[in-house]
Amino acid sequence: MRLVLVRHGLPDRVDGAPEARVRADPALTELGLRQAERVVGALAGEPVDAVYASTMTRARQTAEPLARARGLAVRTVHDLREYDADEQQYLPVHLLARENPEEWRRMVEGHLPEHVDVPAFRARVVAALEEVVAAHPGRETAVVFAHAGVINVYLGHLLGIERPLPFPLDYTGLTRVVARRDGVRRPWTVNELAHVADLLEPAART
Numbered sequence: 001m002r003l004v005l006v007r008h009g010l011p012d013r014v015d016g017a018p019e020a021r022v023r024a025d026p027a028l029t030e031l032g033l034r035q036a037e038r039v040v041g042a043l044a045g046e047p048v049d050a051v052y053a054s055t056m057t058r059a060r061q062t063a064e065p066l067a068r069a070r071g072l073a074v075r076t077v078h079d080l081r082e083y084d085a086d087e088q089q090y091l092p093v094h095l096l097a098r099e100n101p102e103e104w105r106r107m108v109e110g111h112l113p114e115h116v117d118v119p120a121f122r123a124r125v126v127a128a129l130e131e132v133v134a135a136h137p138g139r140e141t142a143v144v145f146a147h148a149g150v151i152n153v154y155l156g157h158l159l160g161i162e163r164p165l166p167f168p169l170d171y172t173g174l175t176r177v178v179a180r181r182d183g184v185r186r187p188w189t190v191n192e193l194a195h196v197a198d199l200l201e202p203a204a205r206t
Contacts, residue, residue: 001136002188003129003177004043004143005151007169009035011058014090024090028061035172035199036062040069042174042195048072049140052132054080054147062172063145074145079128082147083116093148110163112149118164122153129154133179151175158185172196 009032014024028036039062048070053063055076063074084090096104103113112118129144136142148169155175156166169175173191180186193200 001133001139001179002141003133003179004048004141005154005175005177006039006062006143006145007148007151007171007173007175008054008056008058008062008145009033010171011090011092013092013095023085024087025057025085026090027057031199031201032058032171033061035196037065038196038199039172039174040065042192043143047141048143049136050075050132050142051145052077052080052142053145054078054082054150056081056085056147059145059147063143066143077128077132079124080144080146080150083112083121083149107165110165112164116164118153121149122157122164125150125153126157133185137181155187155190158187167191170196170200 009028011026011032012029014026043066048066051063051067051070051072052075053059055078059080060074060076066072067074091099093107096107106113112121132142132144149165151169152165152167154177156162156164158177159166167190169191170193173193173196175190175192176188178186178188
């Protein structure tokens with residue numbers, strides 16, 4: 001079967017108050033919504049048997065245009081949430097260089113924040129995506145809307161790369177993986193973005 005992994009569109013920032021103890025779960029910006037619509041055209045003419053998304057708002061909103069166009073429900077998977085799902089603030093990654101240069105340096109070098117349990121995060125993501133694969137035998141195609149960290153650790157797992165962030169992934173970039181019945185998982189493309197290139201402002205790239 002085929003997995004098409006899609007990073008979400010550009011989200012808003014959330015400046016939460018620590019005392020509020022509310023998890024940051026930003027929605028897409030207007031630009032992010034336009035990026036999400038472009039995924040429909042990017043997959044035009046290709047079969048889509050199921051649409052999945054992380055339970056986080058930015059992933060679900062990015063999935064909705066494709067699901068609507070194909071007459072499918074969005075199947076949410078909690079274990080596809082990003083490593084920052086429990087944070088009380090959310091800073092879009094393109095703002096890190098200015099507002100948190102140390103964290104930006106770590107990401108550029110391919111590392112997640114120090115507090116993230118990378119093996120546990122990777123194991124959660126791999127298990128969730130393998131469940132999607134198992135649910136679609138044969139030649140079916142599942143499109144999965146998730147996050148840069150999620151897609152990266154899965155690709156790293158398949159390619160034997162220890163660094164959790166080996167690839168820069170753009171908003172609504174497409175990554176394809178072929179999953180064979182014998183257990184072989186082969187990345188086919190990484191970060192296709194022709195469909196959205198004109199909507200990727202320099203400040204919004206990663």
